[in-house]
Structures are given as structure tokens and as C-alpha cells.
Amino acid sequence: xxxxxxxxxxxxxxxxIGPGIGVGIAVNGAMNALGRNPDASGAIxxxxxxxxxxxxxIGIYSLVxxxxxxxxx
Amino acid sequence: xxxxxxxxxxxxxxxxxxxxxxxxxxxxTTVLLLLAAWFFLRRASLVPGRVQSLVEFPIxxxxxxxxxxxxxxxxxxxxxxxxxxxxxLLANWIGLLPGVGTIGYHEMxxxxxxLVPFVRPASADLNFTLxxxxxxFFAFIGLGVRKGGVMTYLKHTFIAEPAYMTPLMxxxxxxxxxxxxxxxxxxxxxxxFAGEVLLATMLFLTTAVVFVLPLAFxxxxxxxxxxxxxxxxxxxxxxxLTMAYIVLALPEHDEHEEHADGADPHVEPGxxxxxxxxxxxxxxxxxxx
Numbered sequence: 001x002x003x004x005x006x007x008x009x010x011x012x013x014x015x016x017i018g019p020g021i022g023v024g025i026a027v028n029g030a031m032n033a034l035g036r037n038p039d040a041s042g043a044i045x046x047x048x049x050x051x052x053x054x055x056x057x058i059g060i061y062s063l064v065x066x067x068x069x070x071x072x073x
Numbered sequence: 074x075x076x077x078x079x080x081x082x083x084x085x086x087x088x089x090x091x092x093x094x095x096x097x098x099x100x101x102t103t104v105l106l107l108l109a110a111w112f113f114l115r116r117a118s119l120v121p122g123r124v125q126s127l128v129e130f131p132i133x134x135x136x137x138x139x140x141x142x143x144x145x146x147x148x149x150x151x152x153x154x155x156x157x158x159x160x161x162l163l164a165n166w167i168g169l170l171p172g173v174g175t176i177g178y179h180e181m182x183x184x185x186x187x188l189v190p191f192v193r194p195a196s197a198d199l200n201f202t203l204x205x206x207x208x209x210f211f212a213f214i215g216l217g218v219r220k221g222g223v224m225t226y227l228k229h230t231f232i233a234e235p236a237y238m239t240p241l242m243x244x245x246x247x248x249x250x251x252x253x254x255x256x257x258x259x260x261x262x263x264x265x266f267a268g269e270v271l272l273a274t275m276l277f278l279t280t281a282v283v284f285v286l287p288l289a290f291x292x293x294x295x296x297x298x299x300x301x302x303x304x305x306x307x308x309x310x311x312x313x314l315t316m317a318y319i320v321l322a323l324p325e326h327d328e329h330e331e332h333a334d335g336a337d338p339h340v341e342p343g344x345x346x347x348x349x350x351x352x353x354x355x356x357x358x359x360x361x362x
Contacts, residue, residue, distance in 0.1 A: 042141070045138075046138060046141075046142050046313055049306075049309060049310060049313055050310075050313055050314060050317055052310075053260065053310040053313075053314055056260065057256040057260060060256060060259045060260045060263050061255075061256070061259070063259070063263045063267070064255075064259050064263070067079060067263075070079075071079050
């Protein structure tokens, strides 16, 4: 039985948990800050986008692993 | 059956050069940008009209953010960041046009008939995103060296703050610099490629039932608008990460931005302190409205 699709699915699915939580925390912090001080949206925006991108990078690594599992024989 | 090809398919072979369909996408993006630049610069005036301000808006908006976050040397790299943003944005959005990825010719691969599209969005090819990441990589190294000198840059990058930690920290620094290359290129590629696969899957799933259930026609449209947002966000992320890496490599970054990837520590405590209860309710109303 070929378990390759299962391996790729598990790699992506398990690898998405951490970044999901991380991005959630980042959005939570940004929304809190925005709710307290709506004028600070400009100052929050760039660190927020960068923080999300860095949290998401971990998910991208698992995507790379999943793609490698599927396409590299 | 749904067919997904992770690498760009070759269309033409001229000697040792292979011309792939993602190169058509990149060429299309470049030509569109050049045509737009020529067309709008020809009739550009000092006092912008309605169309001109619409065209200038994304450029001014990005340049403004670079100015606010880029420190004293922001003029040196603002053109690069704005160009990366506009180029990646257009390269992402070209994949959402009808006909891109769907018009092509049929080819037999391993006894299976597959469609080879003529145009593939450039950022759905790892070669393109890796090339852009290399541009960004050499930009932040080059600017760091040019503004601070070679020795300052090397010291800044490779010598840790307590000098005895250097043997431990230097390999970590080298790996983290190189992993920027990987994460920059794979982030853009992964997002755009996954978006293409998502759209193809949704169309594939809904075309089967669309004659029974006409409402299913709108399901791909939802994902199409989602991809519109994602393409924008990824272009923004690529441009701003390039900016943040450049700012970190510049010699005087310590006074301006302690750490580009952390949240700004000055915003929240300040907002907490100078906010008496009565003031907060009046302040919250315009923000909520």
C-alpha cells in the first residue's frame, strides 16, 4: 500500500497547527491594540504583516516537505 | 481528472534555452507594466487627475510605509521595495484572469492526455520567486556593505555581542540569513501555487454539479475573491520583508528599529497609560463608526 499521500497530508496538516495558532495570536494582539487605539493602525500594520509572515514561514516549510514527499520520487 | 503540475511546462526549445509557460507569464507582467508606465507617464501632469491619482496611489502608499519604517536611508531602497510590490502584485493577479492556466494545447504524458497552458502566473514557478528572493538577498547584503563598509557589516553580522559567544552564534546567523532566501521564495511560490490548485479544485468540483445546482456556480467566485486578497497580501509581505531585511542589515538600525519582526513595544503601553476612562469612550466612538 502506498502511504505517500498520507505522509504528505499529515506533514501539511500537522505543520499547519503551529502557524495557525501563531497567526491567531498575532491577529488577536493587533485587534486588541487597534480596539484600544484606533489611530495607531498605521504603526501596527507593518509589524503585524511581518509577524504574520514570519509565523507563516513555518507552515511554508511543512508545505515544502509535503510537496517534496509528493513530487520527488 | 484534475491535473496538477508543480513545475512550469516547457513550450519551446531554442538550443539550450527552454521557454516555459511561466516565462510567458513573467513576460506578460513586464510588458503590461512597461505599457502602463509608458501610457500614464506620457500624459502625467504635476497636478494629478482622477486616473493619475488612482495609478499613483499604490506607489505613494508603499513609498510612504517605506519612509515611515526605513530609517534615514529609506530613499536608497524605496524604489526597489515599491517595484517588487507592484511586480509581484501583478504577477499574482495575472493568474486570476480567465484564460490563464486554462487555454493551452493537449499533450500526452505517460499515456495520459494533459492540458499544457500557454500562460502560467510567474509567481507559481519556483524559479521566478527564487530569482526575486536572490535580488532581495543581494540587495540587503549590498546595501549593508555600501552604507557601513565591509568590515562593519561583517562585524555586525558575524560577531556576537559578548565576543565569547561568537563560535555558537555565527553558524546560527549564517543559517538564518540563508533561510530568509528559502522562506521568501517558498512563501510566495507556495501561496500562489496553492491558490491556483485551490481554484482548479473548486472549478473541478463545481462544474460537475452546476447543471443540477446552479448556485454552485458562485462557489469558485468566493475563492477567486479570496485569491485576490491573498495575492495582494503576499506581494505586500514580500516587499515589506525585503524592506525589513535591508533595515536590519543597515549599520544604524539599532536606533531606529530594534527588531523588525517583533511588535512595536512603544504602542501598547503608551496607549494604556494616557487613556482615562472618560476619554476612552469618546475616543472609541469615531473608531467604531
